[in-house]
Amino acid sequence: MEVCKMIFFRRPGRAWMLVIVLSTLPFHAHAESVDSASEVSTTSSETSSTSGSHEGYECSVETEATPSSATQWLERGLWASHCYAFQARAVAIDAVDVRTLALSHRIQDGIRQQVVQYLDGPSVSIERRSPVGRLAWTEENSNGELPSPARWAAHLERYYSIELEDDARVAGREAIKLIFEPHDQWRFSHEWWLDRDTGLLLKHVLIDQQGRIIETFQITQLQSPQKYTGIVRLDGPRVVLSTPWQVTWLPEGFVTQPVNFTGSDLHQRVYSDGLATVSLFVESVSDDDSTALQPGVQQLGVSAVAVDHYVTEEGRWQLVAIGELPVATLQRIVRSINFDLPQADNDPHEEDEK
Numbered sequence: 001m002e003v004c005k006m007i008f009f010r011r012p013g014r015a016w017m018l019v020i021v022l023s024t025l026p027f028h029a030h031a032e033s034v035d036s037a038s039e040v041s042t043t044s045s046e047t048s049s050t051s052g053s054h055e056g057y058e059c060s061v062e063t064e065a066t067p068s069s070a071t072q073w074l075e076r077g078l079w080a081s082h083c084y085a086f087q088a089r090a091v092a093i094d095a096v097d098v099r100t101l102a103l104s105h106r107i108q109d110g111i112r113q114q115v116v117q118y119l120d121g122p123s124v125s126i127e128r129r130s131p132v133g134r135l136a137w138t139e140e141n142s143n144g145e146l147p148s149p150a151r152w153a154a155h156l157e158r159y160y161s162i163e164l165e166d167d168a169r170v171a172g173r174e175a176i177k178l179i180f181e182p183h184d185q186w187r188f189s190h191e192w193w194l195d196r197d198t199g200l201l202l203k204h205v206l207i208d209q210q211g212r213i214i215e216t217f218q219i220t221q222l223q224s225p226q227k228y229t230g231i232v233r234l235d236g237p238r239v240v241l242s243t244p245w246q247v248t249w250l251p252e253g254f255v256t257q258p259v260n261f262t263g264s265d266l267h268q269r270v271y272s273d274g275l276a277t278v279s280l281f282v283e284s285v286s287d288d289d290s291t292a293l294q295p296g297v298q299q300l301g302v303s304a305v306a307v308d309h310y311v312t313e314e315g316r317w318q319l320v321a322i323g324e325l326p327v328a329t330l331q332r333i334v335r336s337i338n339f340d341l342p343q344a345d346n347d348p349h350e351e352d353e354k
Helices: 044-050 070-083 149-159 327-335
Strands: 056-058 084-094 098-108 111-118 124-129 160-170 173-182 189-195 201-207 213-227 231-233 255-257 266-272 277-285 296-300 303-312 315-323
Touching: 056 070, 070 084, 070 149, 070 160, 070 173, 070 189, 149 160, 160 189, 173 201, 277 327, 296 327, 303 327, 315 327
Parallel strands: none
Antiparallel strands: 056 231, 084 098, 084 213, 098 111, 111 124, 160 173, 173 189, 189 201, 201 213, 255 266, 266 277, 277 315, 296 303, 303 315
């Protein structure tokens, strides 16, 4: 289940667009292969042997005992986000707007079809066909292996304190609540409510450092979720783009993510800690370009944008960082972009501040 948010910067004379596909379901993380809580074991080699030419995740394995810990619920939730077909109604609330949504998640012949339809204002429908949920998060040095829910959960526990609360209820369904408190000041807190029966995400709340709710996403009606019994296939290989610039600082735990992106004069990099995501865009601009964005920060709904400029011998560059992170984090990331350091010598965590 993914709710896609698209943020556009349109400028006269140039179709310059930043597109961020963020998921309110961090099973981005957003957030795919091993459910150790239920003794499910699916690895790259195993799926290759069971699925012929298609590598993917086996959904037909029956889960056993109800999870008893936060980590086990994380893994169950990630598994559910790939293996259940459903229809739902939802509401997304932030400081700018309240939006009602119709969600559809289907699986046919191993391919996931996700459709999000906005029910307020202009008719907008976003469709995505892929097997990727929001463990669109890829582990560092994974060597092409399938992302593992168990390792994803262990990664999150290094940077967030995760608490489990029982006996919750959302949209008329019994649920459990997971609370993610960051270990540093560079990211926000998250709260999830997972359906006790299926593990699907029913509610997600994003909270800033002052305890204020930035956004609430909530399922209001979940219609007859059905478990898929085949193999959910993977996308084709994605790559980490090679760029002439490097990021010299990131919060601990943020890992470079492979992306699919096309653009003529635009460079993009994406980083994630498994829960939060930041996307960087770099574009060359001329000194007299009146359409260039001014350096500074701007809040666009739940996402923030930090803009800076960088001058090299080749000219001026516009640097943009966007994500659901504190403004100070985005500012520090975008100001750490450097065109002069060899990438092999770059350690973005070397000067991290605790």
